[in-house]
Amino acid sequence: MAAPHRFLRSRGGGVPPAGSRLNARFAFLCTLSLSLTYVCYSVVFCCSGVMTRAGSSPPHDDDKRCAEPPPPPEPPPPPGNGGHPCTLRATLDAGVRAPGASPTRNRSQHAAAEPWDRVHVGPGPESTSSDGLAAGQRYGNKRLPGALIVGVKKGGTRAVLEFIRIHPDVRALGTEPHFFDRNYDRGLDWYRGLMPRTLDSQITLEKTPSYFVTSEAPRRIASMSPETKLIVVVRNPVTRAISDYTQTLSKKPDIPTFEELAFKNRSLGVVDTSWNAIRIGMYILHLDSWLRYFRPSQIHFVSGERLITDPAGEMGRVQDFLGLKRIITDKHFYFNRTKGFPCLKKPESSSQPRCLGKSKGRIHVQIDQEVIEQLREFYRPFNIKFYETVGHDFRWD
Numbered sequence: 001m002a003a004p005h006r007f008l009r010s011r012g013g014g015v016p017p018a019g020s021r022l023n024a025r026f027a028f029l030c031t032l033s034l035s036l037t038y039v040c041y042s043v044v045f046c047c048s049g050v051m052t053r054a055g056s057s058p059p060h061d062d063d064k065r066c067a068e069p070p071p072p073p074e075p076p077p078p079p080g081n082g083g084h085p086c087t088l089r090a091t092l093d094a095g096v097r098a099p100g101a102s103p104t105r106n107r108s109q110h111a112a113a114e115p116w117d118r119v120h121v122g123p124g125p126e127s128t129s130s131d132g133l134a135a136g137q138r139y140g141n142k143r144l145p146g147a148l149i150v151g152v153k154k155g156g157t158r159a160v161l162e163f164i165r166i167h168p169d170v171r172a173l174g175t176e177p178h179f180f181d182r183n184y185d186r187g188l189d190w191y192r193g194l195m196p197r198t199l200d201s202q203i204t205l206e207k208t209p210s211y212f213v214t215s216e217a218p219r220r221i222a223s224m225s226p227e228t229k230l231i232v233v234v235r236n237p238v239t240r241a242i243s244d245y246t247q248t249l250s251k252k253p254d255i256p257t258f259e260e261l262a263f264k265n266r267s268l269g270v271v272d273t274s275w276n277a278i279r280i281g282m283y284i285l286h287l288d289s290w291l292r293y294f295r296p297s298q299i300h301f302v303s304g305e306r307l308i309t310d311p312a313g314e315m316g317r318v319q320d321f322l323g324l325k326r327i328i329t330d331k332h333f334y335f336n337r338t339k340g341f342p343c344l345k346k347p348e349s350s351s352q353p354r355c356l357g358k359s360k361g362r363i364h365v366q367i368d369q370e371v372i373e374q375l376r377e378f379y380r381p382f383n384i385k386f387y388e389t390v391g392h393d394f395r396w397d
């Protein structure tokens with residue numbers, strides 16, 4: 001209250017009359033309330049700025065970030081050189097989780113993973129990259145994707161998407177648009193409208209794992225652009241099938257057992273190839289239809305197993321394939337013991353941990369070893385043909 005008084009004294013050069021003092025008080029109160037209003041608006045718009053960047057993209061979990069309470073404190077990375085790939089492999093070798101080796105994990109690990117699971121993963125469709133680079137968010141144009149992660153379901157597609165979008169030259173749609181399978185009738189303009197804005201130098205990317213097994217998808221994608229780059233994350237088809245079944249069971253607890261669904265006749269070892277969880281893993285059959293429309297050099301296969309044991313190595317190859325500078329390296333990852341998987345180190349611009357959510361890295365349903373062997377036998381010829389075609393042995397047998 002002293003400030004306006006001093007101000008009036010200095011202007012008038014004497015003691016002001018009572019009316020002036022009242023006016024001065026009134027003016028000061030107005031100024032104070034305006035200042036407070038300004039501060040409140042600043043706080044509110046700080047939040048809604050993120051929402052604005054999400055623009056006209058469809059609703060996305062990441063859009064909830066303003067409303068979410070702050071994430072729980074992040075458990076520190078492993079002691080020592082936590083982010084180093086040797087530490088990652090050594091930790092896995094020490095038996096925290098042997099990816100691909102066993103379809104089960106112990107329950108206490110899962111329970112402990114819960115706080116991490118609540119934390120959503122990556123930036124929203126049009127938010128800042130982990131480097132804090134906002135370029136291309138409000139500027140640039142919505143373009144059709146130049147690259148797609150087309151599969152496979154439960155292969156590790158979310159991990160690849162969230163890891164690659166750290167790259168400043170990649171802008172990715174956070175949700176699965178299902179354009180080339182379910183929404184094709186809506187047209188390319190609808191599809192383009194979903195995409196984040198990109199600068200000329202940036203690649204637009206989306207992922208929908210069901211494309212890989214959609215018979216019309218290769219032709220439709222080629223007709224959008226025959227130069228589209230395709231990424232397929234593949235995983236041991238037996239483990240993939242169990243992962244797929246585990247997911248379905250979590251939504252529909254009353255479905256028949258895995259064994260009942262997987263075999264037409266278990267004792268004769270006749271596998272039911274009409275069951276989606278089995279059919280998706282016959283990779284070579286699906287690949288044939290893609291090769292009718294795309295050159296082999298346009299399709300890059302990521303090993304779902306190595307994505308867990310050596311995320312930086314796999315992401316290095318993805319960056320090469322996309323013609324990007326290798327920016328995502330070892331230093332972006334650490335192995336999170338609680339989650340049992342590699343996670344992104346928190347970006348400098350954010351305090352949020354960056355592990356994938358609880359539907360990624362679930363405890364699998366326990367399946368009889370004999371059933372696993374039968375399925376391994378079943379997939380062997382398909383796998384061998386697949387290795388020959390893509391020129392890489394994924395060592396699932």
Ligand SMILES: Nc1ncnc2c1ncn2[C@@H]1O[C@H](COP(=O)(O)OS(=O)(=O)O)[C@@H](OP(=O)(O)O)[C@H]1O
Nearest residue numbers: 153154155156157158159243341342356360361362
């Ligand atoms: N870093 C990291 N964190 C968590 N999970 C990881 C990671 N890398 C790969 N994976 C594996 O990704 C599997 C889920 O695959 P998708 O993302 O393709 O699933 S989905 O089709 O989109 O539902 C998921 O399968 P499950 O383990 O069966 O849940 C994981 O094994």
